[in-house]
Amino acid sequence: xxxxxxxxxxxxxxxxxxxxxxxxxxxxxxxxxxxxxxxxxxxxxxxxxxxxxxxxxxxxxxxxxxxxxxxxxxxxxxxxxxxxxxxxxxxxxxxxxxxxxxxxxxxxxxxxxxxx
Numbered sequence: 001x002x003x004x005x006x007x008x009x010x011x012x013x014x015x016x017x018x019x020x021x022x023x024x025x026x027x028x029x030x031x032x033x034x035x036x037x038x039x040x041x042x043x044x045x046x047x048x049x050x051x052x053x054x055x056x057x058x059x060x061x062x063x064x065x066x067x068x069x070x071x072x073x074x075x076x077x078x079x080x081x082x083x084x085x086x087x088x089x090x091x092x093x094x095x096x097x098x099x100x101x102x103x104x105x106x107x108x109x110x111x112x113x114x115x116x
Contacts, residue, residue: 004024009112017082024078033053
């Protein structure tokens with residue numbers, strides 16, 4: 001089993017910056033790919049960015065060029081740097097871990113509110 005715990009959410013002004021972290025514990029050797037998902041108010045949970053065990057990254061939509069996903073395998077930590085966040089980035093963020101086909105483990109949540 002793997003436990004994922006997010007931290008770093010909160011209130012940020014549009015155009016500012018925010019750093020989300022996710023600490024993994026347990027059988028972390030089973031995780032090859034990690035990701036951040038976001039559920040905006042009234043919407044389904046959607047993928048924001050993923051990163052493989054080798055560091056290859058993938059961003060969805062407007063996250064490209066504004067957000068940076070990174071991981072420290074030695075420290076079992078996943079990070080999402082939000083640069084120039086916009087009000088539409090407001091939502092509940094989740095850390096997830098698994099493989100290229102599916103995410104098997106999920107954190108509880110961290111909330112991000114971007115004010116205009």
